[in-house]
Amino acid sequence: AQKITQTQPGMFVQEKEAVTLDCTYDTSDPSYGLFWYKQPSSGEMIFLIYQGSYDQQNATEGRYSLNFQKARKSANLVISASQLGDSAMYFCAMREVNYGGSQGNLIFGKGTKLSVKP
Amino acid sequence: EAQVTQNPRYLITVTGKKLTVTCSQNMNHEYMSWYRQDPGLGLRQIYYSMNVEVTDKGDVPEGYKVSRKEKRNFPLILESPSPNQTSLYFCASSLDGEFYGYTFGSGTRLTVV
Numbered sequence: 001a002q003k004i005t006q007t008q009p010g011m012f013v014q015e016k017e018a019v020t021l022d023c024t025y026d027t028s029d030p031s032y033g034l035f036w037y038k039q040p041s042s043g044e045m046i047f048l049i050y051q052g053s054y055d056q057q058n059a060t061e062g063r064y065s066l067n068f069q070k071a072r073k074s075a076n077l078v079i080s081a082s083q084l085g086d087s088a089m090y091f092c093a094m095r096e097v098n099y100g101g102s103q104g105n106l107i108f109g110k111g112t113k114l115s116v117k118p
Numbered sequence: 119e120a121q122v123t124q125n126p127r128y129l130i131t132v133t134g135k136k137l138t139v140t141c142s143q144n145m146n147h148e149y150m151s152w153y154r155q156d157p158g159l160g161l162r163q164i165y166y167s168m169n170v171e172v173t174d175k176g177d178v179p180e181g182y183k184v185s186r187k188e189k190r191n192f193p194l195i196l197e198s199p200s201p202n203q204t205s206l207y208f209c210a211s212s213l214d215g216e217f218y219g220y221t222f223g224s225g226t227r228l229t230v231v
Contacts, residue, residue, distance in 0.1 A: 043224070106153075111160065
């Protein structure tokens with residue numbers, strides 16, 4: 001079963017509007033971290049935001065916020081006031097702290113391609 | 119500037135010719151990892167290292183080797199590359215591999231013909 005699911009292969013948003021990218025996850029580990037990364041067409045992976053499983057408040061970083069709903073196992077990324085430079089692939093990832101296999105392994109979703117229209 | 123440096127950025131090679139992709143970080147991170155990214159499959163971990171001389175297999179280790187003789191360096195070795203190893207490779211590092219974020223290198227696009 002997929003551990004990280006991103007159900008939106010592609011999305012469009014009008015410049016200056018807000019957009020939500022969906023991410024659901026599956027884990028039985030009580031301690032885990034959730035990450036969002038941006039991958040522009042140039043290929044590099046850019047860290048955007050982090051949410052720990054025990055964090056009481058939703059994480060925010062500038063125009064990025066993470067809508068963390070623990071009971072629903074959901075960690076959606078909200079980008080406010082979209083800019084043309086936000087056009088990129090966005091990956092949700094999870095790291096299970098007590099996972100018996102590869103410790104520290106970041107498990108990635110398949111990504112959402114966001115296109116910002118002028 | 120804190121960064122993870124991978125070299126080369128692009129590489130075209132022939133089947134069976136040994137190659138090494140270098141990775142170096144200047145943040146004194148203990149945890150380093152290699153990923154490959156393929157269309158439709160996302161990023162998958164190849165090998166990781168929790169500290170000097172401590173390495174272990176990730177999800178797709180077949181055909182790869184790594185070493186961690188120094189804290190800052192974590193090279194990826196393909197002893198006998200094959201076309202199915204054509205991919206985009208990323209090196210990443212983290213302070214401890216548990217609670218801190220990952221910093222990724224710029225990626226190495228490898229083509230094996």
